[in-house]
Every structure is written in structure tokens, then in C-alpha cells.
Amino acid sequence: MQNSFTPKKSKIYLLYLISTHLFAMICVAFLFSKILLVFIFPCFMISFLYYLTQDGKIISLQCDKKTEWVLRFSHADSEPAILLGSSVMLSHLMILHFKLPDNSKQKTIVLFSDGFSREEFRALRRCVRMGYL
Numbered sequence: 522m523q524n525s526f527t528p529k530k531s532k533i534y535l536l537y538l539i540s541t542h543l544f545a546m547i548c549v550a551f552l553f554s555k556i557l558l559v560f561i562f563p564c565f566m567i568s569f570l571y572y573l574t575q576d577g578k579i580i581s582l583q584c585d586k587k588t589e590w591v592l593r594f595s596h597a598d599s600e601p602a603i604l605l606g607s608s609v610m611l612s613h614l615m616i617l618h619f620k621l622p623d624n625s626k627q628k629t630i631v632l633f634s635d636g637f638s639r640e641e642f643r644a645l646r647r648c649v650r651m652g653y654l
Contacts, residue, residue, distance in 0.1 A: 525583045526645050528636035533613075542569050579630045582617075584648040592619060592628065602628065604652040615649065 546565055550558055581593035588604045602619035605627065609616040613634040620627050634642045 524644055524648055525581060526637065526641060526648075527581045528632055531633040531636040533633040533635050534631065538569060538572055579628060582630070582645070584651075588652040590619060592621075604649065608649065608652075610646060610649055615645070617649065 542565055546562070549561055549565075553561065578595050579592050580595050583591040583593070585591055585601075590602045590604055591599055592602045593599045600621055600623075602621050605618040605620055607618045615632040617630050617632065618627050619629070632645070637645065
């Protein structure tokens with residue numbers, strides 16, 4: 522059984538990023554004078570743009586076996602990965618942790634339900650749940 526999942530841009534994730542950066546800007550504005558904000562504001566904008574255009578992010582997931590997955594990255598590489606038990610699955614959110622066999626680091630992907638159709642999100646939840654059993 523091979524299921525392939527490609528998330529679309531999530532509006533919930535974009536709203537989360539915008540609200541987090543706005544909150545950080547408000548906190549910094551209370552701490553620093555208005556003159557320093559001219560220098561700090563571009564740093565926040567660069568940080569926000571980095572998250573939106575992050576290179577090397579996971580763009581597609583493919584469930585091969587129970588805990589074995591194939592991850593496709595934005596720079597056209599595909600690597601096998603193992604789904605870790607530290608992954609979190611909620612009704613509208615999944616935080617999946619993967620261990621790459623040739624790398625000591627782990628990769629994490631945050632998936633919101635609005636990035637998939639209802640059937641795709643159910644199938645993805647089913648594949649993740651199979652990995653836990």
C-alpha cells in the first residue's frame with residue numbers, strides 16, 4: 522500500500538505565522554525606543570519571509586510501510602524516513618517527526634487539515650495511526 526500526500530498552502534499556518542510575528546513586534550516595541558524599531562522591523566520581515574520561502578522543506582510524503590515513509594524535499598531530493606513516536610496527531614493538526622537513516626538529525630513537518638481535502642487528511646491520519654500500532 523503506497524499513499525502519497527502533498528499538502529497545499531495552509532491558511533491556518535499563515536495566520537499563525539503572521540500573528541506570532543505581530544505579537545513579537547508588539548513586545549519588542551514596548552521594550553525598545555521607536556528609533557531602534559526601524560532597525561528591528563527589517564529583521565522580523567526577513568524572519569517571516571524565511572519561513573515562507575524556506576529551502577529544503579518537505580513538500581510531499583509517501584507512506585510505504587507501517588513506519589517507513591519517503592519524504593520529497595523542495596530541492597528535488599527524496600529520502601526514506603522513519604516516523605517517530607514523538608509525532609503528535611490532533612483533529613486539525615499533525616506534527617510529524619521523521620528520522621532520516623543517513624542523518625542524525627530529525628525532520629519535522631507541521632500539517633494543518635486545511636492543506637488537504639477531507640479524504641486526503643483522513644487517509645494521512647490513517648497512515649500515521651498505523652505507524653503507532
